[in-house]
Amino acid sequence: MTGSTLKPAVELAKTNTTRFPNESAEYRRARQALLIEEIELRRHIERVAALRRALPPGGEVTKAYAFIGEAGRASLADLFGNKQTLIIYSYMFGPQRETLCPMCTSFMGTWEAKLPDVEQRVAFVFVARSPIARLIEAKAARGWTRHKIYSDTSGDYTRDYVSRDDADLPAYNVFTLRDGTIRHFWAGEMGRGTADPGQDPRGATDVDPLWTILDTTPEGRGTDWYPRLSY
Known part of the structure; x- marks a missing residue:
């Protein structure tokens, strides 16, 4: 499906009827705006994956590893x-x-x-x-x-x-x-040189769901926490 055949994200967001107990009007407005961005993010992830799949043939491996x-x-x-x-x-x-x-x-x-x-x-x-x-x-x-x-x-x-x-x-x-x-x-070719200011180097999308899960929380990933070998 091409981008021209997709409904605008704002229209898709309007179909969302999810509501939660005691949420404020301010919260719902902000959440709907975020939903639009989430739809766009999903579409961008799909576009990147399609571009990846469409790469021309890479270098032939000629060495006997x-x-x-x-x-x-x-x-x-x-x-x-x-x-x-x-x-x-x-x-x-x-x-x-x-x-x-x-x-x-x-x-x-x-x-x-x-x-x-x-x-x-x-x-x-x-x-x-x-x-x-x-x-x-x-x-x-x-x-x-x-x-x-x-x-x-x-x-x-x-x-x-x-x-x-x-x-x-x-x-x-x-x-x-x-x-x-x-x-x-x-x-993966994203490293320190491709990181944005103040950002820990990482690729896109993350291959470890740990970070994706933390992204859904108010605490987020943080800037000074990493996994340990034991706790």
Whole structure:
């Protein structure tokens, strides 16, 4: 559906009959105005997703990347399994780190429960720079059972698709496998340089529902709170 065929958001908002006990007229006016913006936001999210899907073919992967998983060595093609699309989340747990990154852990802890749903359509694996034995130990300590974890022992993949300097950084990359050819499709490219003033660097849309949930509250995300490994 194209933008020209959609009803104006203000008209859709007028169909809303939701009311709550003891709300003031001031509240309802402000809430209706917010509803218009929420409708526009939903539409913008759809437009961005459509633009993403319409990207031209990305760069062909020509290097033979090798990973070590819980079952042994694996190539990039192996990580696809029987799917045509592969998501690789590179998490911050390099050899120099004593513990997992709390923010990466928050993401991965949330995704643990959703992996069976995600994997109906695409492959989703997790890569870090530490040796596989260390990754397995950390996975068990968190009680994760569904993550497919791999060690980028050589760092070749990390330097090409995460950090040229092999820094311990997170990354979200999507690859496709079509007609025997692997291509890079999309990656999160929003970071500190693209953040607005006073804003913690983040992508759009958020892949961790933690932040989306907090956005619905009067406290919001805050500016000085982050997830912890334990509470």
